[in-house]
Amino acid sequence: MKSTLLILLIYLPISMFSQEIKSLEFKELQKESLNSGDSLMVYNFWATWCKPCIEELPYFEKANTKFSDQHVKVILVNLDFNSKVNDVTIPFIKQKNIMSKVYHLTDTDPNEWINKIDPSWSGAIPATVMYQNGEKVYFKEGQVTEQELFQEIEIILEQFAKNHESKE
Amino acid sequence: MKKQTILLSLIVLSTVSFAGGYKINDEAKDFELKNVDGRPVSMKDFKDAKGFIVIFTCNHCPFSVAYEDRIIALDKKYAAIGYPVIAINPNDSERQPLDSYENMIVRSREKGFTFPYLYDSTQEIASAYGAARTPHVFVLKNEKNTRLVKYIGAIDNNSDDASQASSHFVEEAVDALLAGKEVKQTETKAIGCTIKWKQ
Numbered sequence: 318m319k320s321t322l323l324i325l326l327i328y329l330p331i332s333m334f335s336q337e338i339k340s341l342e343f344k345e346l347q348k349e350s351l352n353s354g355d356s357l358m359v360y361n362f363w364a365t366w367c368k369p370c371i372e373e374l375p376y377f378e379k380a381n382t383k384f385s386d387q388h389v390k391v392i393l394v395n396l397d398f399n400s401k402v403n404d405v406t407i408p409f410i411k412q413k414n415i416m417s418k419v420y421h422l423t424d425t426d427p428n429e430w431i432n433k434i435d436p437s438w439s440g441a442i443p444a445t446v447m448y449q450n451g452e453k454v455y456f457k458e459g460q461v462t463e464q465e466l467f468q469e470i471e472i473i474l475e476q477f478a479k480n481h482e483s484k485e
Numbered sequence: 486m487k488k489q490t491i492l493l494s495l496i497v498l499s500t501v502s503f504a505g506g507y508k509i510n511d512e513a514k515d516f517e518l519k520n521v522d523g524r525p526v527s528m529k530d531f532k533d534a535k536g537f538i539v540i541f542t543c544n545h546c547p548f549s550v551a552y553e554d555r556i557i558a559l560d561k562k563y564a565a566i567g568y569p570v571i572a573i574n575p576n577d578s579e580r581q582p583l584d585s586y587e588n589m590i591v592r593s594r595e596k597g598f599t600f601p602y603l604y605d606s607t608q609e610i611a612s613a614y615g616a617a618r619t620p621h622v623f624v625l626k627n628e629k630n631t632r633l634v635k636y637i638g639a640i641d642n643n644s645d646d647a648s649q650a651s652s653h654f655v656e657e658a659v660d661a662l663l664a665g666k667e668v669k670q671t672e673t674k675a676i677g678c679t680i681k682w683k684q
Contacts, residue, residue: 366547369679396676398645425649426642431674439617441679459679
C-alpha cells in the first residue's frame with residue numbers, strides 16, 4: 318500500500334507536467350477550428366527548425382495564460398517531419414517547458430490544406446490563424462510581436478462582447 | 486499638363502512594382518548573378534535551352550536540404566533535353582550566416598551540384614519573381630526574346646520522403662512543356678522556410 322502511494326506521488330506530478338503532443342490530420346484540425354463555439358481559437362504554425370517561429374513562441378505562451386479565463390485557446394501546431402517528432406519535437410517541448418496545447422499535423426501533402434487555411438498563405442512559417450464561431454477572424458503570414466498578438470486578441474474579444482451586448 | 490502626366494506615370498509605375506511577384510504567363514526577367522565558381526551567370530548564356538527550372542533555395546533550410554537530391558535529379562534529367570536547373574540563394578547572409586556565399590561554395594562542392602548555384606546579393610531577383618519560401622520553383626519557357634512563367638510552386642507533394650511523393654509537380658510541368666502541351670497544374674504550395682529579407 319505504502320509503495321503504491323509512493324509510486325503515485327512520484328508519477329502524478331510528472332504526468333501533470335509532461336507535455337503531450339496530439340498528432341492529427343488537417344481535416345480534424347479544420348473540424349475543431351470551425352466547431353469551437355464562442356471560444357477564440359488561436360492556431361500558430363511552427364517548427365523546431367524555424368528560428369523566427371521559436372522567437373515568437375513566448376508571446377503565444379504568454380497569451381495562453383493571459384487570456385485563459387476569456388475563452389481563448391492557444392494551440393501550437395507543429396510541422397516537423399513525422400520522422401522527427403519523437404527525437405526532436407517532444408524533447409524540444411519538454412526542454413522549453415511549453416505549456417500551451419501542442420498539435421502535430423501528420424499530413425504529408427501541404428498543397429492540400431495550405432489554401433484551406435488561407436489562399437494568400439505561401440506556406441512559409443510562422444503563420445497564425447484565428448477562428449471564432451465557425452469563422453476565420455484573423456490570418457497572418459510571418460512573425461507577430463507580443464503587442465500585435467495581444468492587441469489582435471483583445472480587439473476580437475471586444476468585438477465579440479459588443480455583438481453580444483447589442484443582442485439583448 | 487506635363488506635370489500631371491509624370492505624376493500619373495509615377496503612380497502607375499509604383500503600383501506595378503509592388504505587384505508581389507510573377508503570375509503564370511508573366512515574362513520573367515533575366516539576371517546576372519554570381520555563381521559559386523565566381524563567374525556571373527545569366528539565362529541568355531544558355532544558347533540551347535528551351536526553358537529553365539529556376540529554384541530559390543538555400544543551404545540551411547531543412548526543406549531545401551530535404552530536396553537537394555531531388556534538385557540534382559531534376560537537373561540530371563532535364564538539362565540535356567532543354568530545361569536546366571538554376572538554383573538561386575535569396576537569403577540575406579547577415580540574417581542567416583549559414584546562407585553566406587562562402588557556405589554556398591562548400592555546399593555545392595559537398596553535394597556535387599551540377600547546376601549553377603547563384604547568389605542574389607541584392608535580393609532583387611527573389612523580389613521580382615515573388616519568391617516566398619525556400620525551396621520555391623519557377624518553371625520558365627523560352628518564347629522569342631523572353632521567357633514566360635509556366636509553373637510556380639513545390640517540387641513534389643512530400644518534402645519528408647521522396648519515395649512517398651505521389652505528385653511530381655515540376656516533372657509533370659516540364660514534361661508537358663517538352664511535349665508542346667500546356668501545364669495542367671500551374672501552381673502549388675508547400676511548407677517552407679521564410680526568405681530572409683534584408684532589414
